[in-house]
Amino acid sequence: MSSVVAALIISAPLLAAGPLLIALSGEVYGERGEGARTGYETVSPRVSAATYRLLGTLLTLSGAVSALAGAIWGVAVQALLLPPLLIASAVATIEYSRRLAIIEDLRHPPTGDKEEAVPTPSQAVKTFLTGAYAALIPIAILASLRLHTLGEDGIAVSLASLPALAGYTLYLTLTRPEAYAIPELGREAIRSLQVTIPLSLTLITAGVYLDIIGVQLFWPLLLVGLVLPIIPLLTFKT
């Protein structure tokens, strides 16, 4: 199989999802009443459609750029490139939808219904998560020191993508907790996911790093990391 075909297969999900999202934005725009969710709970169809279009465009571009990089420099480079491209696309979309949602909010008078503050994680949880993330730094340094003896692409991808994903979800929890909103889930479950997802990814990252540097007891961390996000889904009513 040529490197071009391999590169196209790896980027295929993005190349398919991007145009699909752009095409779907027309459907979203056509809905009346409540809009879809963009990460900021219910917003108007106009904001949803614009967000879909932007995300679709960014994913298509990310797919094309990563496929091109894969065809030229190989799939390892492509795999390293994908996480930052996806994260950049997600951050750009969330910031853009936030801007649109706030601007739209300026146009509509309040309904007069009883208001309730949208909860955000408490300071203690934020401090704990930040501490847990910072605790990874020495492990990351140790793992990096051994990188020259590890030639496998998979390890390099893990080293690059796992902390990036953990950092990204931590960024969401600390600055954009509303981004976890999922229509099918209850408030308690969403609140719990805001904490457990970054924590889970942090534990998985720590587990992988410990494995790379040769610490045998890495698997309890991986196990807890994998199970943790499931708990709120089972505990709280949807």
Place this chain on the structure above:
Amino acid sequence: MDVADKLLRDARRGLLAVAVLEVLLDEGPLHGYGLRKSLTIRMGWEPPEASLYDALKRLEKLGLVKGRWVRAGRGPLRRVYVATEEGRRVHGKVVRLLSSIIGWLICREVGEG
């Protein structure tokens, strides 16, 4: 856009931020819509939504205004803004400085007229 337009645009941007602080300090927590309406009444012109968004974003980033999402009924989330203590302190300082500059400019115009 010439230099004068750029200067005026910057001044308008800064003044809008001060006006937002003024309204929030005077009227207390407000929804974005209420804030826009109040600004329109007080200033005599309706600030464009994008400009108001930029002003609010800047004020929030500087810690002078705090915005939070609230849920009301089954509709979309709404955003409520409130001036912080730091906002009150900075507002007083800025208004004193602006007043002296504007007062001086008016005196000069009147003197020349």
